[in-house]
Amino acid sequence: MKQFIKHIVIFFIPLFIGIVALFLVPVEKKFSYNFVKGECDNKASWIYNRIFIDNRNVDVVFSGASQTGCAIMDGLIEKELNKKNGENISVVNFGYCRRGRDIQYVMLKDLFENKKPKIAVIEVYEDEPKKSHPVFPYLASTTDLLNSFVLFNQRYISNIWKGITVRFEYVKHLVFNANNTSPQKFSPFGYRHSTRKVLNSVLKENRNIWEKRLASHKNSLIRKIELNYSKHYLEKIVSLAKQNSCKILFLYLPESGSNLKKPLLFDYYKSLGDIIILPESIIHDELNWKDAMHFNDSGAIKTSDFILDKLLVEKIK
């Protein structure tokens, strides 16, 4: 038995060396952003293009999950800002499907390295997400990936595995010169348009879910541990913005049925930056929702108009 285990260990030593070597290979950003194509309407490819290929600067960036993607008409805000300010201001919607502060951090980090945004509007929800974003390990650099061992990143091990996968696929890409990053046509803005209207039963179901969720109470220590991962990355985002002289604003985008007038961590966000709270007339109008969690075009127009007023008072250029 001992000899058997010894031989297995010896056999796998080169493999472990190979894995370590994989982490030393810097993965091209183009590859990693395109690796996750096929989900979220290929938004990662679009974001790559906007950061690394598109020559236009980014003055205002909206970062968040699909809620941001469906609520912020970046094209409309840009047009109105330019009209009213008479300047050439560029606005982008980086809302990427599913919640997770780590991926927002990685994308903003890449953005700050290539553009000079003056305002970053960060989406906040009723509560902070508890887990790492599933796409984070594909986009994160080796340092960011290994440093994500923060109490308590529930997905650390699976993230490392995904990190190995993407790096290995990159090596395969180099070896075979695989043509999986073929040029694509990109729309100029990141807003996800929809004219769909939500069913009343769906809104009702969401209200019930929230009633139950808010009625249940969690041990404060567990809650603190659970939120630590997201808070850690949110603070990193804020610090990154400060280093780049970029103002942080938080935008509260609640679900249709939560009925929470402000986020549960309101005071925490307040300590990091100003919070924009949407008027209830937008949130409580059923015609503004495409499903229980996302606005449709009607909701997005109203939200964008409301935010536009907030941005007009900021000095962008």
Added chain:
Amino acid sequence: MFFNSISFFVFLFITFLLFWKISGFSSLWGKVVLLISSYVFYGWWDWRFLILIIISSATDFFIGQLIFKSADKKRRKMLLLISIFVNIGILFVFKYFNFFIDSIQSLIGVFTTESHWSTLHIILPVGISFYTFQTLSYTIDIYKRKIEPTNSALTFFTFVAFFPQLVAGPIERAAKLIPQFEKKPVFSYPQATSGLKLILWGLFKKMVIADQLSVIVDSVYANPNNFTGWGVVFATFLFGFQIYSDFSGYSDIAIGTARLFSIELMINFRTPYFANSFHNFWHRWHISLSTWFRDYVYIPMGGSKGNHHKRNILITFLVSGLWHGANITFVLWGGIHGLFYIIEQQVSRLIHINKGVKSVSGFMLTFILVNLSWLFFRAESLTHLQNLTATIFSADAENLTGFLRLIFENGNFTEQGRVLVFVFPVFIIIELFIGERTFADLLENSPKPVRWSFYYVVFMAILFFGVINAAPSFIYFQF
């Protein structure tokens, strides 16, 4: 939990360590580890499946004891019928009920439109056909006084649920497997390393050959109208290799995994595509199932004795086809093989030619016919089958552009094209070398550096050419 998943290897590692640690103190507790881990493995899909396997195991354990103790012929027969009724009943309800209802409705629908019988909304438990046949053979063998029942419920339950072969065989016989569970396990270095080699080769066959070929095959079969006749024919031949690599790959992993626990399972495939006759093919393809049908269906019907030889062959193949799935296409596939088998027997008696010529022509004919018959197996319905055959016989059958695009696009090989052009021929050569042995026996007399280098090459081929993300599940799990 699929054999080609990380979770399986973590599970296997833990089970292996626990088993050998605990077996050192007590073989009984070692068996407990195997049974629990087998139930964890099976329950991973859906814990409710465990209820069925426990019912099936308990029924046959007690009935086996009762049959053995009883001297009364009638009572013994009655007990055997109860066992068959329970096992086939479970199989019927979960696998065939909806098929029969639909078939009867279609039949009635020819005469009237007023038949709407409801079908059951149930899922097919993974591997139900495999363990049902395995446990059924136990009571039949006791009834025939071929074996004595085990007195240990733990041994019997482990025999039914042993995780390496639980979901897709090999379908083992109690006479071979139960004694292995009853003796104290002794770790054997050659056995364990040969197990690892089989696992490695099984993974290669599954992840590199089967999963990559499946991308081509699925594309063609999903939209046959986009391809021409030759495209469908090529895809059908590739499916032949896909299903072989998929299922024999699974069997290799199963046999290899069992060897890590000092358990020897039967060889299920012996390079069947090198067979020189249908008779020979069925002695090399899914051996555990074909011998099961031979022993428990064909021979009890009279086998080759008497005047009903051809009928017995045909019925055996039709039932074998139905075993594969509740679909008329599987029955047709079985029937076609039965017919080929019968025709071959008749014709080979009449033709007297040189042995070598007979062998080569037999190989070519068997290879072509076996692979073309996969069309019936792979088709999802009769309509799909009609669509596929219509494409094969369509007028523009000579144009291969659509099919070639799956292999070569934009001046580059596709991932599947690379495997088909560069890896697949090497795979065939290795299979030729393996012949009727196993991969574990290959290079056994070569020096260690040669062997290890070869295993590294196979390992790297899995990493570089295999489908690592979202690998499709093993085809035979559905049966």
